[in-house]
Amino acid sequence: MEILQYTLRKLVTGIPLIFGVTLISFTLMVHYGPDKTYDLLGKNPTQEQITEVRHQLGYDQTFVVRYTQYLQELATMNFGYSDSSGEKVSSILIRTMPVSLALILPGFVLGNLLGIILALISAYHRGYWIDKVIMGVSVMGMSVSFLIVIIAFQVIFSSSKGLDLFPVRGWDVYSFTDYIHYVTVPTLASIFVSLGYNTRFYRAVIVEEMGRDHVRTAKAFGAHPIELLFKSVLKNSLIPIITRIMFSIPLVVISGSLLLESYFGIPGVGKVTYDAIISGDQPILKAVVGLTAIMFVFTLIINDILYKVVDPRISLK
Amino acid sequence: MVNILLQNFKWLNGLLLFMVAMSLAGCNAAVDIDKALEGHLKGPAKIYRHSLRGAPSSLDPVNAATVYSNFIIVNIYDTLYRYKYLARPYEIVPNLAVDMPEVSDDGLIYTIKIKKEVFYADDPAFLNGKGREVIAEDLIYSIKRHFDVSNRSQGSWLWDGKIVGLNEWKDAGSNYNQTIQGLKAVDSHTIQITLFKPYPQLTHTFAMGFSALVPHEAVDYYGREFSVHPVGSGPFKMLRYESSNYALMIRNIKYRQEPIDLSFEGYDPKLHKQYGIDKIAGKSPPLVDALKIDFIKESASKWASFTKGNEINFSGVPVEQVDQILTQKKPTLILTPEMSEKYHMFHTIEAGFVHTDFNMRDPLIGYNDDPIRDKRNKKLRCAIRSAFDWKERNDVFYSGIAVEYPGIIPPVVPEFDPHLSNISTLRNVDEAKRMMLEGDWTKDNVPTLVYGGAASVSTRQIYEQFRGWMKDIGFPEEKVVFDSYASFGDFNKAMKEAKIMIIGSGWILDYPDAQNTLQLFYGPYGSPGSNNSNYNNPEYNRLYEQTSTMLPSKERTQLYRKMNNIVIDDCVSITGLSRDNIFLWHKSVISYPDSGIVGGFHLKFVDMLDEEGK
DSSP, X not given: OHHHHHHHHHHHHHHHHHHHHHHHHHHHHXXXXXXXXXXXXXXXXXXXXXXXXXXXXXXXXXXXXXXXXXXXXXXXXXXXXXXXXXOBHHHHHHHHHHHHHHHHHHHHHHHHHHHHHHHHHHHHTTTSHHHHHHHHHHHHHHHSOHHHHHHHHIIIIISTTTTOOSOSSOOOOSSHHHHHHHHHHXXXXXXXXXXXXXXXXXXXXXXXXXXXXXXXXXXHHTOOHHHIIIIIIIHHHHHHHHHHHHHHHHIIIIIOOHHHHXXXXXXXXXXXXXXXXXHTOHHHHHHHHHHHHHHHHHHHHHHHHHHHHHOTTSOOO | OHHHHHHHOTHHHHHHHHHHXXXXXXXXXXXXXXXXXXXXXXXXXXXXXXXXXXXXXXXXXXXXXXXXXXXXXXXXXXXXXXXXXXXXXXXXXXXXXXXXXXXXXXXXXEEEEBOSSOBOOOOTTSGGGOOOBOOHHHHHHHHHHHTXXXXXXXXXXXXXTTBTTHXXXXXXXXXXXXXXXXXXXXXXXXXXXXXXXXXXXXXXXXXXXXXXXXXXXXXXXXXXXXXXXXXXXXXXXXXXXXXXXXXXXXXXXXXXXXXXXXXXXXXXXXXXXXGTXXXXXXXXXXXXXXXXXXXXXXXXXXXXXXXXXXXXXXXXXXXXXXXXXXXXXXXXXXXXXXXXXXXXXXXXXXXEEEEEEEOTTXXXXXXXXXXXXXXXXXXXXXXXXXXXXXXXXXXXXXXXXXXXXXXXXXXXXXTOOTTSOOGGGSOOHHHHHHHHHHTTOOTTTSOOEEEEEESOXXXXXXXXXXXXXXXXXXXXXXXXXXXXXXXXXXXXXXXXXXXXXEEEEEEEXXXXXXXXXXXXXXXXXXXXXXXXXXXXXXXXXHHHHHHTTOOSOHHHHHHHHHHHHHHHHTTOEEEEEEOEEEEEEETTEEOOOOOGGGTTGGGGGXXXXXXXXX
């Protein structure tokens, strides 16, 4: 009951947040977004044709009218049709979001899990060579550009000049085996670049926890290192870890990963969003921005509930 | 340890299950080429994988404005005419039409018969899902759609003000039930078009994706989403379309049987035998069962996919790879032995050109009300042109294999003059300085040159090169600035509103007739029209209007060349260069590829060799 009340309260207080995010993003889109008028016109257009296209795109309406329409679209989840391809925006999102999720999820989960494990090892052996090696490799992973990693991994794992084990491009996924075939290299690339950031962040959190009294007590009691790390340290470090993971989810789900999708030829929402930004396809942009804002509100609520789950001392009131 | 982990983190099991579930959610809806062709395959499916460096914006013929859209559209839909597969220069021939148009003596009435028993591909849009016969009314309907404002046509300019009654039909509200005087179906398979005045390029317009024949049932059925659900009578049928990734098409099993006559298509054993073209003689297109076209902008990824061997079969050559794959660039391109063992190569001059225009509406560099300043501005433009180094531009950005030539008539059209003096394309710093002096231009009084372009590394590099050349003739560095636009849309808007002083630009021809490039400098087509330089010379305009109704002839060619010289003499544009496109494809593929005007038409002739090389 407490959780339900809290959720409803948060949903209500989340509305101003959605208004704020959508208002700022809409203002940016309207004032700074590309103007599609001339892209959609033929050669030698008349003033009448220009006016007609601007009218069809809604450019001739006031900001207030356009923003109100946007809120209506958001409320009804009906974002109309793409200005470029003419496809229904909801169809595009329904088709591409699961693909992005399936692409990103393994790398996201494994990158975080491995990051936590390496951070635990590193923190436990703080100051020793193993800590220095893990931190050194983390910095290396953070320093290399994602683009270089993608191209290098394509050459190493997929190209005829490398191991030639996986496809360079595509997403012809009809079974779980196909899925593993297509997702492996993007996942490896994604883990490679995220691992450094994750490990360093989690290590900092865990090192702080390691210095607390209850950990020293457990050590003095002779607790097994694994038990100590997972039961006494990790459990008590979960709040910042959950925060980091949870707030990454909306971006993973909605925005996808542009670079992975572009270079591996994967039909996900990241590439669709990028193309929409470049071409000024406002119906798609409005949908992506609006949905991201809504997901952030939900994430905020789930995040707080998870705090309560991992630390019962926290009150949702 | 595992026990401790499992005891403390039972949620991990749930997480793993969630991962598997989500990954399966990302699987494609089952699209199996073999299944789609079930009952129509005699052996394993032949699947050809092409690649394009950009994605189509729309597959509705009314929006076939980009090279990429046109490329796909001509494979799904039928056009009345097409270009011969192998003949160069391009030769227009009937496609859906039975013959070339019958034209009245005054050049105003075109009568075109279309083939009988040509059917649209089966689609749920039709009664019982069975594609009906293509009829003359379909062309009329398809042209009418361009003049229905709700369709936001990008191709109406082709017939705007040219066909009797068409504009009036539009002005009266685009009622499809109303007939148009100049656009009639004489019978179910004969079309008659009446023009206000002769329009020699009309037949070419019927070889463009814009004029593809569309069934009204599909437009009604799919509504706004017709642009992603194309239904036509062309050689292929769309199976799956991911607008920014790929198009997967299968053979249209109802496509008419027309055995290939190689000599008709322009076969020359010296040129074409090396590609195995002789093997397709007598076969009926399309020759592959499925066609997948990947849209790949990332050149590194495209190259890795192409050289892998079992992914894309065709690739253009990224600029950064040109030096790696060639042993010789001049006088002809030669592949390295390693590459020629694996791949076929063909290269051709693009049907278009790149040029840099001066905005003549800008009084700082173009037309000026003060006659003295007007003359000085011309000197300034001519000086800038003389400082421009096409050879270096070619070497740095086009691997040194593009073709430089004077004026605005590119080599790909028959009106090109190979004997025209190329002095306007040669860098001559002394001459440039002399003209600066004659125009009384010094480093203190020269206007700030503003070079506009969409933000990208290559545009910035092109600008920096330009700035270097201007510095050589006395422009202070700070007086050559870059006006960067966040996207091409913004750049295009500024260009169409005549806000850019110096415009780096390119043009892909719509049809192989110099009229298509000469219109770029026709005064009435100034911004927001296609005349981005806003050049407005009465003599040029008069000649353009005079030639616009002339059929191809020596006299017309002479007038075209005269117009070309006027543009050169007025230093309106720094021209020109046509890129040399290099195509590579796997040896298992029989093809003679092309892009631009005729791009896409060749795909129905592409065949794949089996493992035994047959």
